Amino acid sequence: MSESATRITPGNALRPEDIADRVHDGTAKPSDEVAEYALWLGDDALILAQRLGHWISRAPELEEDVALGNIALDQLGHARSFLSYAGGAWGKSEDDLAYFRDEPQFRSAHLVEQPNGDFAVTIARQFVLSHYQFELYRRLLDSADPMLAAIAAKAVKEVDYHRDHSSQWMLRLALGTDESRRRVEAAVKLIWPYLAELFEDHPLVDALPGIAVRPSELRPAFDAVTGAVLAEAQLEIPSVPSASGGGRNGRHSEHLGYLLAEMQVLARQHPGASW
Amino acid sequence: MDDTAGQANFDALMAADSRVEPRDWMPEAYRRTLVRQISQHAHSEIIGMQPEANWITRAPSLRRKAILMAKVQDEAGHGLYLYSAAETLGTPRDEMMEALIAGKARYSSIFNYPAVSWADMGAIGWLVDGAAICNQVPLCRASYGPYARAMVRICKEESFHQRQGFEILLELSRGSAVQKQMAQDAVNRWYAPSLMMFGPPDDDSPNSLQSMAWNIKRFSNDELRSRFVGMMVEQVEVLGLTLPDDQIRFNEETKKWEHGPLDWNEFKDVLAGHGPCNAQRLERRRSAHDDGAWVREAAAAYAAKQQAAVAA
Amino acid sequence: MSGWPLWEVFVRSSRGLSHVHAGSLHAPDAAMALRNARDLYTRRNEGVSIWVVPADAIAASDPDAKGSFFESPQGKDYRHATYYTQSEGVKHL
Numbered sequence: 294m295s296e297s298a299t300r301i302t303p304g305n306a307l308r309p310e311d312i313a314d315r316v317h318d319g320t321a322k323p324s325d326e327v328a329e330y331a332l333w334l335g336d337d338a339l340i341l342a343q344r345l346g347h348w349i350s351r352a353p354e355l356e357e358d359v360a361l362g363n364i365a366l367d368q369l370g371h372a373r374s375f376l377s378y379a380g381g382a383w384g385k386s387e388d389d390l391a392y393f394r395d396e397p398q399f400r401s402a403h404l405v406e407q408p409n410g411d412f413a414v415t416i417a418r419q420f421v422l423s424h425y426q427f428e429l430y431r432r433l434l435d436s437a438d439p440m441l442a443a444i445a446a447k448a449v450k451e452v453d454y455h456r457d458h459s460s461q462w463m464l465r466l467a468l469g470t471d472e473s474r475r476r477v478e479a480a481v482k483l484i485w486p487y488l489a490e491l492f493e494d495h496p497l498v499d500a501l502p503g504i505a506v507r508p509s510e511l512r513p514a515f516d517a518v519t520g521a522v523l524a525e526a527q528l529e530i531p532s533v534p535s536a537s538g539g540g541r542n543g544r545h546s547e548h549l550g551y552l553l554a555e556m557q558v559l560a561r562q563h564p565g566a567s568w
Numbered sequence: 569m570d571d572t573a574g575q576a577n578f579d580a581l582m583a584a585d586s587r588v589e590p591r592d593w594m595p596e597a598y599r600r601t602l603v604r605q606i607s608q609h610a611h612s613e614i615i616g617m618q619p620e621a622n623w624i625t626r627a628p629s630l631r632r633k634a635i636l637m638a639k640v641q642d643e644a645g646h647g648l649y650l651y652s653a654a655e656t657l658g659t660p661r662d663e664m665m666e667a668l669i670a671g672k673a674r675y676s677s678i679f680n681y682p683a684v685s686w687a688d689m690g691a692i693g694w695l696v697d698g699a700a701i702c703n704q705v706p707l708c709r710a711s712y713g714p715y716a717r718a719m720v721r722i723c724k725e726e727s728f729h730q731r732q733g734f735e736i737l738l739e740l741s742r743g744s745a746v747q748k749q750m751a752q753d754a755v756n757r758w759y760a761p762s763l764m765m766f767g768p769p770d771d772d773s774p775n776s777l778q779s780m781a782w783n784i785k786r787f788s789n790d791e792l793r794s795r796f797v798g799m800m801v802e803q804v805e806v807l808g809l810t811l812p813d814d815q816i817r818f819n820e821e822t823k824k825w826e827h828g829p830l831d832w833n834e835f836k837d838v839l840a841g842h843g844p845c846n847a848q849r850l851e852r853r854r855s856a857h858d859d860g861a862w863v864r865e866a867a868a869a870y871a872a873k874q875q876a877a878v879a880a
Numbered sequence: 881m882s883g884w885p886l887w888e889v890f891v892r893s894s895r896g897l898s899h900v901h902a903g904s905l906h907a908p909d910a911a912m913a914l915r916n917a918r919d920l921y922t923r924r925n926e927g928v929s930i931w932v933v934p935a936d937a938i939a940a941s942d943p944d945a946k947g948s949f950f951e952s953p954q955g956k957d958y959r960h961a962t963y964y965t966q967s968e969g970v971k972h973l
Contacts, residue, residue: 309630309631310631339630342633343625346624346625346633346637347624347625349617349621349624349637349640349641349644350614350617350618350621350640350644350852350856351621351852351855351856351859352856352860353856353859353860353861353863353864354860354863354864354884354906355614355644355647355648355651356648356905356906356907356916356919356920357860357863358617358641358644359641359644359645359648359916359919359920359923360915360916360919362637362638362640362641362644363641363919363923365637366634366637366638366641369630369633369634369637370634372630373630373631373634376630387630388629388630388631391630392628392629411859412859412860412863454918457915458915461911461912461915464870465866465867465870465908465912466863466866468870468873469865469866469867469868469869469870470862470865470866470869472862472865472866473862473863473865473866473869476862555625555626556625556626558626559626559627559628559686560628560629563628563743563744563746563747566628566743566744566747567739567742567743568628568629568631568632568686568736568739568740568743589943591940591942591943592943593943593944641923645920645923648905648920649903652886652903652904652905655886655904660883661883661906662883717903718903721903725924864883864884864908867884867908867909867912868883868884868908870908870909871908871909874909
């Protein structure tokens with residue numbers, strides 16, 4: 294086998310460790326508001342990564358184990374970057390924030406907290422979130438906060454792939470067999486109530502002009518792009534009432550407690566330990 | 569090519585230590601041996617994902633979570649490389665997968681032991697992957713080209729697997745007394761099963777000689793096991809832990825490392841399905857396969873419809 | 881029967897180099913084969929471009945015809961620069 298086809302290089306990109314270093318040496322220090330905003334983004338990515346991590350070894354085909362693993366790793370990387378940065382405001386590490394906050398201190402949206410369900414539910418959830426994240430990160434590139442912009446620059450390319458992956462699967466599930474169509478229709482109905490929360494404006498964003506992205510501004514682009522995929526998939530946007538949300542204020546779904554219990558159990562058995 | 573000419577050509581390739589490629593004539597027994605060995609190897613990667621995947625959601629730091637996720641994902645990739653290599657011998661992957669979930673195929677018996685603590689992630693990386701790498705490096709020179717090429721790629725990618733396991737144990741060993749005990753306990757439990765990964769002793773390994781004659785296997789089970797013990801003896805000192813075997817010694821006459829007796833009855837029992845997790849591992853693979861059937865069918869149906877639309 | 885077909889994957893590791901066979905995988909169609917190949921064969925920065933080809937679309941030479949196919953160039957040393965020795969020592973030739 295040619296060496297060239299198996300050349301392995303790490304590449305160079307902004308890593309969570311680099312951000313932690315810069316926070317540590319004081320060259321990057323977010324305000325409390327910026328840190329709070331970074332928690333929004335970081336917690337969405339973290340909770341989704343935790344959900345997707347469960348798929349590895351359970352996917353419909355081995356190739357999909359690898360694909361979902363890549364998406365989970367991307368999201369986990371984004372989470373670590375945002376949390377490392379956020380922690381700079383309070384002298385906390387990414388792990389302090391991930392493992393030693395309780396539910397009300399999390400800022401994730403209800404969408405990412407939704408259980409994996411079957412593959413259709415996971416794909417519908419991914420479809421919504423990655424299109425939302427893409428529109429968000431694309432605009433965050435222009436943020437007046439250089440660290441948020443830098444994290445977004447790495448994340449936007451990866452999320453672009455996630456939205457492609459989930460769009461491809463939306464088409465296949467919707468236009469595949471009767472069963473897959475029935476399942477994806479049910480999944481869309483299940484997921485759509487949690488969409489509105491993503492685009493709700495919030496006083497925090499008002500406090501961060503030029504830094505944070507106004508959620509409601511993302512909606513038209515999101516609707517246009519997802520609408521085109523749904524039209525091709527011949528899927529109707531379901532008329533379901535929106536769930537009330539509240540994740541940005543620490544009011545979460547029933548699911549988050551179980552998820553955190555599993556994620557945090559070992560770290561909390563050994564507070565202060567190094568791993 | 570008739571069988572006589574084919575056999576002569578095959579023998580010449582073996583004598584020259586050259587490589588056999590998929591379309592070459594090969595003895596049926598050689599083909600069968602390879603399909604069995606490569607598919608068992610692939611199954612081991614796939615079943616081997618489970619004990620580690622169980623800890624992805626509980627990994628105690630985000631960095632460790634990312635590393636573990638990447639490692640388990642690699643194992644899916646390695647399973648894929650190996651199934652592809654086996655497929656070049658004419659057995660479709662579906663057929664191998666069916667055999668696995670029907671309980672008709674074997675995989676490395678070590679994955680039928682439970683991973684009950686975080687330290688097991690360290691011990692699996694250090695001991696189990698360490699033993700696997702010892703086995704796999706010589707396979708990069710196996711006589712069947714696609715198998716050897718898959719092993720080259722796998723060995724390159726796996727170089728981080730053992731190191732991350734070693735680091736997990738090192739961190740635990742340097743941590744609190746409870747953490748250190750967790751690490752020692754994991755090493756105690758995984759040591760003997762990892763030595764048994766090299767297969768039965770040479771005098772009880774009927775297929776080994778033929779595999780060596782075919783240049784599939786390059787070193788005997790006992791040779792590789794002894795080499796592995798030597799490496800672990802050095803490394804366990806760096807870890808500040810001990811191996812649960814007070815009979816390890818270097819034999820100055822044979823220049824080989826020796827170890828205490830292994831319980832081969834247990835090995836055979838676990839291989840025969842009586843291990844602590846055999847049923848659980850197979851059931852998990854079976855349900856992933858069954859639960860995914862409608863997804864695979866949907867994608868195939870979509871592809872067929874697209875093709876029909878293009879043709880029309 | 882939902883078995884996805886087999887695809888052969890070729891990866892270009894950097895600009896200026898050829899695509900080289902990296903391995904194979906299963907996928908329902910070309911679009912997914914490309915994506916699966918990206919996920920499987922370029923997770924460590926191994927590529928800048930990927931080709932996927934249905935495995936059954938590849939025509940291969942017959943290994944039994946090795947002699948008549950590949951031995952003819954043997955003995956035709958005059959195709960190689962090293963065959964021409966009289967010009968040794970002459971510069972820029």
